[in-house]
Amino acid sequence: MGSKMSTEQRNISRQLSGNATTDQEKCYDPQDTSLTFVDGEDDLDFLCSDFKSLRAKMSCGHAVTPTSLYEWCSKLLDKGECRFVCGQPKCNVEWPFLEVCKMALLTPEEKKNFEEKMFSNAADDLDIKVCPGCKSRAVRADPSNLCVQCTECTAAKKRTYRFCWQCLREWKGPARSDRCNNDGCVNLRVETLRNCPDIMFDSVKGVTGCPSVRACPTCGLLLEHKRACKSMVCPRCKVKFCFVCLKLFIECQKITPGSAYNACSTGVAPRQTSIPVWRRK
Ligand SMILES: [Zn+2]
Ligand SMILES: [Zn+2]
Ligand SMILES: [Zn+2]
Ligand SMILES: [Zn+2]
Ligand SMILES: [Zn+2]
Structure with missing residues (x-):
């Protein structure tokens, strides 16, 4: 040193x-x-x-x-x-x-x-939650199903115990995969992606309707656009991606060569509706 x-x-x-x-x-x-x-x-x-x-x-x-x-x-x-x-x-x-x-x-x-x-x-990273009934760590077999049965609680309570992977409360209503009937059973991160304001790009020409918060396409971390250009390096997975088209930045540059201040020829990627899960190598 x-x-x-x-x-x-x-x-x-x-x-x-x-x-x-x-x-x-x-x-x-x-x-x-x-x-x-x-x-x-x-x-x-x-x-x-x-x-x-x-x-x-x-x-x-x-x-x-x-x-x-x-x-x-x-x-x-x-x-x-x-x-x-x-x-x-x-x-x-x-x-x-x-x-x-x-x-x-x-x-x-x-x-x-x-x-x-x-x-x-x-x-x-790994899609692990804590069961609201017994506080033990739970993994789920089907990553697209929010209705998860806890074997420990089911045995202890002598009845089927299910909880909601999204709102982390005991499951309410009929078993279905996308949400339970508890009040406010929403994914706050998905809601943020859905409701955040658009960016007012002064610097990237011809881009309108690009949301100001994106989930990193690689690891799912929510990132707010703060820089002038359209490229962003995710602080968690370190992958550089394009905030506008959501492709890896190298891919974006291949399709639309030029500076990070030009609109992408594939247009603005639509608002994300789910959070990517990080698959570490
Ligand atoms: Zn060493
Ligand atoms: Zn439990
Ligand atoms: Zn729920
Ligand atoms: Zn990332
Ligand atoms: Zn792009």
């Missing part, structure tokens, strides 16, 4: 980066024979904090201290990730959660916190 920072600069840059910094630095026990200590740089100390702890080797070969690892993993969770990948450029090795717990010296409370964030991040 480059030049060293003063303690004050360090604190400021930590505040700016929004990291959850533990008050006290965690240190490895030098007597812990299950760790491999190494002499050298802390590979995850991106803010040059110079942690006092001994450096230990992760399974990917990079050296960390408990605090640098904790901060890096917290940052991944805040970004919506549910897996822990080494932060060294070109490494990309995924560490098992147990390794993170051990190497970041997570307290039981921190571990619980991490697990909750991992679960809620993964649930967004």
Whole structure:
């Protein structure tokens, strides 16, 4: 890393980066024979904090201290990730959660916190919900059916218990796939896509009727148009797409070569009526 920072600069840059910094630095026990200590740089100390702890080797070969690892993993969770990948450029090795717990010296409370964030991040991607009856995690066999039966609740209540995947209440009315009879059983994200105002494009010529909120065509994250041009990079899946025609931006450029300020020859894609589900490779 480059030049060293003063303690004050360090604190400021930590505040700016929004990291959850533990008050006290965690240190490895030098007597812990299950760790491999190494002499050298802390590979995850991106803010040059110079942690006092001994450096230990992760399974990917990079050296960390408990605090640098904790901060890096917290940052991944805040970004919506549910897996822990080494932060060294070109490494990309995924560490098992147990390794993170051990190497970041997570307290039981921190571990619980991490697990909750991992679960809620993964649930967004994987179509997992919590049953309103028993609070257990549920997956559904048919992704197009909102009416889901919970086996646990059915057994406990000795009657068929179904809940609604959309409004997350006990199912009301006859079993059907698109919505239940509870008041306000609507998908708020789909409603946003349906009702958001159009963009007033000053900069992209000849485009009218383009909604100002789109679901990322790759991962389904809702994104509001804020930039002048029509291309957008999704902060979650990092895929660049065209806000107007909803194709990958490379595809859009193939069909309509030119700048990101020209209308697409395939026109404005209609308002989306469902949220794409992310299929990670
Ligand atoms: Zn690594
Ligand atoms: Zn249940
Ligand atoms: Zn419902
Ligand atoms: Zn995306
Ligand atoms: Zn386009």
